[in-house]
Amino acid sequence: MPKSAENAPRKKGKKSSAPITIHDVAERAGVAISSISRVLSGHPDVSERMRIKVQKAADELGYEPDFFAQSLRSGATKTIGFIIRDISNPFFGVIAQCCEQELRKAGYSMLLMNSDGDVATESTNIAQLRRRKIDGLIASLVSEDIPELKSTLEKLNAPVVLLDREVVGLNSSAILANHHQGVEDATYDLITRGHKRIAFISGSTRVYTTRDRLKGFKSAFKKAGIPYPSDLVSLGKFDAEFGESETKRLFTLKDRPTALLSGGIGSTAGAMRGLKKLDLVPGKDLAFVAIDEWPMFDVYGQQFSSVYRDAAMIGREAAAALLEMISGGSPRTIKVETTYIVRESSAGGLKAKKK
Amino acid sequence: MPKSAENAPRKKGKKSSAPITIHDVAERAGVAISSISRVLSGHPDVSERMRIKVQKAADELGYEPDFFAQSLRSGATKTIGFIIRDISNPFFGVIAQCCEQELRKAGYSMLLMNSDGDVATESTNIAQLRRRKIDGLIASLVSEDIPELKSTLEKLNAPVVLLDREVVGLNSSAILANHHQGVEDATYDLITRGHKRIAFISGSTRVYTTRDRLKGFKSAFKKAGIPYPSDLVSLGKFDAEFGESETKRLFTLKDRPTALLSGGIGSTAGAMRGLKKLDLVPGKDLAFVAIDEWPMFDVYGQQFSSVYRDAAMIGREAAAALLEMISGGSPRTIKVETTYIVRESSAGGLKAKKK
DNA sequence: GTCGTTTCTGGAAACGTTTCTATTTTATGC
DNA sequence: GCATAAAATAGAAACGTTTCCAGAAACGAC
Known part of the structure; x- marks a missing residue:
């Protein structure tokens, strides 16, 4: 029947x-x-x-x-990849947070991947995102000159926004901080206060971030008309381990520095550990400027001078730039200002000098 | 041919x-x-x-x-939803980082969503994740007793791991911190040092976190055999604004507290802002214990006593519990220990008391 | 009333897989 | 060498949409 x-x-x-x-x-x-x-x-x-x-x-x-049926047929996935070295870094956390908020408003979801600062992991992540046919990528890359990087990103077939990175020949948007301005101001202030032996720790020169910071560091010395202490510049990694070991090394030199700029949150954390172990107090035994702050720095790091950039704005701008490209706009580069914020730790370090 | x-x-x-x-x-x-x-x-x-x-x-x-074709046909999406109140909170950042790492190892990707501490956003997010047919969800919910919450989560049709939350009747796993132990130890230590007027600021009692902390707070007083100062307990929100305003209110009371426990990173930040505005110095004008630390707390918060829990472990356990459920295992509840870590700020506050 | 246009609608073909079913091939036991 | 079972393969039907195409209805103009 x-x-x-x-x-x-x-x-x-x-x-x-x-x-x-x-x-x-x-x-x-x-x-x-x-x-x-x-x-x-x-x-x-x-x-x-x-x-x-x-x-x-x-x-x-x-x-x-059904989301998958829609995506399969239409090709649009309403998904944005977000690759970052380490989301537990609160600076990146703010970027991610603001970015996700903007993307969500526009109907997109964020696929988060940590690269752990590792080139291989990063490339695996990008491959994974390609298979997932993301509509766009926002990334803070480990390095800029990895052989296959450009082609890997191009194979994504989706618009890309780079955070503080420049990949030559890649047709992507970028949010670049104007590091050199803030670093120059900070360095020049320290020079004005009488410092000559200023140490500078940051990541590899293979990324824009470091190169631009170094530029500011050097130009401050140039402006002051004094030689720039190349033996006190240590560029390698952004992580705390590097920051700590280099701080220890530099501050046990015979002709030790009287001031220190540390580049990035990890670096700053390492530097402070190192200083603590050497029993050196920022603002007293040395002048100290942290590059980059994190949320609540006004509370937890009251005494520390810094070169500040607005992570929330970076996140928002990144999202905006990407959405623009998705709807057909062309790539563009956005500059974000940095500001030298003077606090207690800018003082100190000079009494130790023999006059 | x-x-x-x-x-x-x-x-x-x-x-x-x-x-x-x-x-x-x-x-x-x-x-x-x-x-x-x-x-x-x-x-x-x-x-x-x-x-x-x-x-x-x-x-x-x-x-x-093709990822979408696979998912459409097979039903498995290899995607895990991760809903958190605010990824810029470094405590959550660590959880997310470790969690993502574990999930990635197992071939899963993480879809990150901030709820911004807002119930409506949270529910929109869950709906979005349902449409995306996620294989599992890890969530730190805003509240536990939202009317439709249980059914909304059940409609996901995927295993759920809750972070520090208990939703009655929901067949989910949970990673619960043993807050009461650490808080009791901290409170009891303060009592032993002579404090009676101890303030306690934390989130709403609608979440496990607060209830368990309060339990520890009360039991310390019980153990000491002295009455518990209910007028100094302020429970509402986990954010910095609440922490700041309540700190200001409590520390301008006529019979003001001599010690303070602040529950959570946001709360602690707010409390410290409030104290600063009142010109009260932790470790001197009052005894202070922060509940929860964040990465590099050993560096940035050197002087602050804390009730510590291991965020990295929470992230890893959450991932492990979820993967277990995905492959057929049954839900389980994992307890994570908390430890009272004594630093300088545990001292202070008593000289102000009239004997 | 007929003939073009336009507007709307239904049917069916994608999208790129997995999985079910049926069929062919190979192995096994006597 | 034959029947039977087991293993391997091909073919086709899903999965749930969007989108193309063709045809039907509605509308004027003649």
Whole structure:
């Protein structure tokens, strides 16, 4: 008798467990599935009567289009990849937070991946994101000159926004901080206070961040007309281990520095550990300026001078630039200012000098 | 002769631009597409000869299965939702970082969403994740007793791991910190030092975190046999604004507290701002214990006593518990210890008391 | 009333997989 | 060498959408 069952592989017994598809809505509204799709995606060629009928059926059933079916067919995934070295770094945390907020407003979701500062992991992550057909990528890359990097990013076939990085020849947007301005101001202030032996610790010169900071460091000395202490410049990694060991090394030199600039949050943390172990107090035994702050720095790091940049703005700008590219805009480079903020730790260090 | 071309609408002209599909591999290997799928997904019923042939063709073409097609068909998305109040909070940052690392190792990607501490945003996020058919969810919820919360989570149809939350009746795993132990130890230490008027600021009692901390706070007074200062307990929100305003209120009371415990990173930041504005110095004008640390606290917060819990471990355990459930394991509750760490700020506050 | 336009709608073909079923091949036991 | 079972393969039907195409209805103009 129920021969129709033969043609209906869709099980009807289950009630709430089987998800509602576009077919169910079509059946309920008594129209074709293509019409459902048209109404729900706001296609112009739809009569008012149809629109109401479909909307009603969809609402009554609580229909939610399947994300994967949509993506498979349309190609758009509404997903943005976000690759960062380490999300536990609170500076990146703020960027991620603000960025995600903006993307979410625009209907996009964020796929978060840590590269752990490792080139191989980074490249695996990018490959993974390609397979996931992301609509765009925001990334703070480990390095700029990795052989396959450019082509790997191009193969993504999606717009890219780089955070504080310059990959030559890559047609991407970038949010670049104007590091040299803040660092120059800070360095020049220290020189004005009488320092000559100023140490500078930061990451590798293979990334824009370090190069631009170094530029500011050097130009301050130039401006002051005194030689720049190349033996006190230590560039390698952004992490705390490097910061600590280099601080220890530099501050046990025979002709030890009287001031220190540390580049980045990790670096600063390491530097402070190192100083503590050497029993040197910032603001007293040496002048100290941290490059980059993190949320609540005003509270936790009250005494520390800094070169500040606005992480929240970086996150927002990155999202904005990416969304713009997704909707057809062309890549652009956005500069973000940095500011030297003077606090107690800018003082100190000079009494130790023999006059 | 090449009649087969008739059946091949697939354009052959394009070279690198058209992505390689399973059909291309099948054609190259001269086998059916189902065989490709079987080989690549490690199906047992495959001959060695076939395996080699397919692998070779796939490698040569650089074939990468389309993620969405796989998910659509198989139902598994290899994607984990991660909902957190605020990723810029470094405590959450560490959890997210470690968690993502573990998930990535197991082949899963993390979809990050901030709820901004807002119930409506949180529920929108969960809905979004449902549409994306995530394989699992790790969440630090805003509150536990939102009317539709339980059913919303159940509708996800995926295993859930809650961070420091208890949703009654929900069949989920949970990573719960043993807050009361650390808080009791800290409070008792303060009492032992002579404090009676100890203030306690934390979030709402609608979440486990606060309830368990309060339990420890109360039990310390009970243990000491002195009455518990209910007028100094302020429970509301975890954010800095609340922490600051409540600190100001409590420390301008007529019979003002001599010690303060602040619950959570945001709260601690607010408390410290408040104290600064009142010109009260922790460790001198009052005894102070921060609940929760963040990365590099040993450096930046050297002087602050704390109730510590291991964020990295929480992240790892959350990932492990979720993966376990995904592969069929049953939900479980994991307890994470907290430790009272005594530093300079535990002293102070008592000289101000009239004897 | 007929003929073009336009507007709307239904049907069906994608999208790129996995998985079910049926069929062919190979192995096994006598 | 034959029947039977087991292993391996091919073919086709999903999965749930969007989008192309063709045809139907509606609308004027003649």
